[in-house]
Amino acid sequence: ETEITWWHAMGGALGDTVNQIASDFNASQDEYKITPVFKGTYEETLTAGIAAFRAGEQPNVMQVFDAGAATVIGAKGATIPVQDLLADNGVDFDINDYIAGVRYFYADSDGKMIGMPFNSSTPIMYFNVQALEKAGVSAPKTWEEFQTVTAPALKEAGYTALSQSHLPWIFTENFHSRHNLPFATNNNGYDGTDTQILVNNDAIKAHFSAVKDWKDNGYFEWFGTGWGDNQTPFEEGKVAMWLGSSGSFGGLSKKDLPFDFSATMLPYWEGVTKEPTQTFIGGASLFAMAGHDAEENKATAAFFDFLTSAEVQYFWHKETGYVPITEAAYEMAKADGHYDRAPAAEVGIQQLSLPGGDNTKGYRMGFYVQIRDVMNREYGRILTGETSVEDAFKTIEDEANNLLARFAKTQG
Numbered sequence: 001e002t003e004i005t006w007w008h009a010m011g012g013a014l015g016d017t018v019n020q021i022a023s024d025f026n027a028s029q030d031e032y033k034i035t036p037v038f039k040g041t042y043e044e045t046l047t048a049g050i051a052a053f054r055a056g057e058q059p060n061v062m063q064v065f066d067a068g069a070a071t072v073i074g075a076k077g078a079t080i081p082v083q084d085l086l087a088d089n090g091v092d093f094d095i096n097d098y099i100a101g102v103r104y105f106y107a108d109s110d111g112k113m114i115g116m117p118f119n120s121s122t123p124i125m126y127f128n129v130q131a132l133e134k135a136g137v138s139a140p141k142t143w144e145e146f147q148t149v150t151a152p153a154l155k156e157a158g159y160t161a162l163s164q165s166h167l168p169w170i171f172t173e174n175f176h177s178r179h180n181l182p183f184a185t186n187n188n189g190y191d192g193t194d195t196q197i198l199v200n201n202d203a204i205k206a207h208f209s210a211v212k213d214w215k216d217n218g219y220f221e222w223f224g225t226g227w228g229d230n231q232t233p234f235e236e237g238k239v240a241m242w243l244g245s246s247g248s249f250g251g252l253s254k255k256d257l258p259f260d261f262s263a264t265m266l267p268y269w270e271g272v273t274k275e276p277t278q279t280f281i282g283g284a285s286l287f288a289m290a291g292h293d294a295e296e297n298k299a300t301a302a303f304f305d306f307l308t309s310a311e312v313q314y315f316w317h318k319e320t321g322y323v324p325i326t327e328a329a330y331e332m333a334k335a336d337g338h339y340d341r342a343p344a345a346e347v348g349i350q351q352l353s354l355p356g357g358d359n360t361k362g363y364r365m366g367f368y369v370q371i372r373d374v375m376n377r378e379y380g381r382i383l384t385g386e387t388s389v390e391d392a393f394k395t396i397e398d399e400a401n402n403l404l405a406r407f408a409k410t411q412g
């Protein structure tokens with residue numbers, strides 16, 4: 001039996017599902033055994049993986065989140081492109097089996113898939129059904145509706161209207177995609193590494209000015225950069241609407257919440273666009289780390305083959321809320337009546353399937369994890385009144401461009 005390891009960042013209910021998939025794989029055959037190891041947050045898992053690679057102790061499979069993708073894809077020799085791994089080990093692979101939104105996010109500039117899409121999500125709006133009923137409103141489609149109708153009514157009914165769990169992901173990266181606005185030069189970073197960020201623009205500055213006003217009016221609360229810090233007040237029924245990941249659906253469903261919840265698409269600014277576009281995938285993918293022998297690589301390929309089967313993908317989607325990454329798994333979910341039973345479970349994939357544009361496929365920027373740190377620091381300073389929106393975005397632009405220039409140098 002060949003043993004392989006899988007480092008991941010899936011805690012709580014997600015971790016239970018990861019363990020279940022690993023056990024099912026191990027039980028499905030007797031040649032290979034995979035051991036999943038929880039390594040903490042996405043950031044901690046990436047840091048641990050890079051350190052392990054430098055020490056020659058890397059796992060066979062490493063989960064890398066969206067923000068770390070450019071860095072890992074750019075680290076030549078650190079991973080085996082998944083498309084090569086599968087072909088070398090006789091596993092059928094057709095990129096067109098994957099839904100359009102996930103096909104090229106973890107691919108190189110030639111369209112070769114480098115990372116195996118695994119947990120693909122998108123940010124959506126969850127809401128407390130009874131809170132909205134009490135306030136006599138429905139979930140807003142636009143931010144204009146939010147600030148003029150929904151939030152004042154919810155405040156009157158005794159609720160903070162909104163919280164969110166990831167300002168860079170939801171209010172920055174997907175803000176640009178939802179409004180089809182360019183986020184970086186070079187085709188949002190996909191066409192080269194001499195890229196500059198385009199985050200210092202009027203639309204997002206107006207958005208953050210509005211968010212600060214909402215906070216000052218008691219319509220919005222920011223509980224810090226921690227994901228759970230912002231989700232918990234929603235679960236407790238204090239905050240009526242919460243922007244989180246479609247991958248939070250399963251965890252919320254398994255909790256005994258004191259209200260019914262549902263979900264809808266991420267609002268947009270009608271003043272910015274009358275034709276809102278799709279968001280792009282978040283979450284993470286699995287990379288096959290280089291430096292292992294042929295038998296272990298064969299085991300990794302077998303595991304990826306198992307993982308991407310329609311049955312396993314549908315199980316993962318149903319349990320967690322991460323979107324089905326293959327057309328076959330999506331069809332299986334529909335045929336099984338999953339969305340008849342839980343309509344909110346389809347919101348993520350529906351939002352990913354809205355009309356797209358030139359700027360809706362995400363971004364490719366190296367050292368982006370550090371760029372998010374700069375954003376989080378500056379956004380926190382905006383919300384606590386320590387800096388102005390204007391100064392914060394100038395700082396983010398300058399520091400991000402310095403990081404991008406440093407990354408470009410590492411790429412030769």
Ligand SMILES: O=P(O)(O)OC[C@H](O)CO
Nearest residue numbers: 065066121245247282283
């Ligand atoms: O919470 P997830 O897994 O949907 O990931 C959200 C973001 O994409 C993380 O960068």
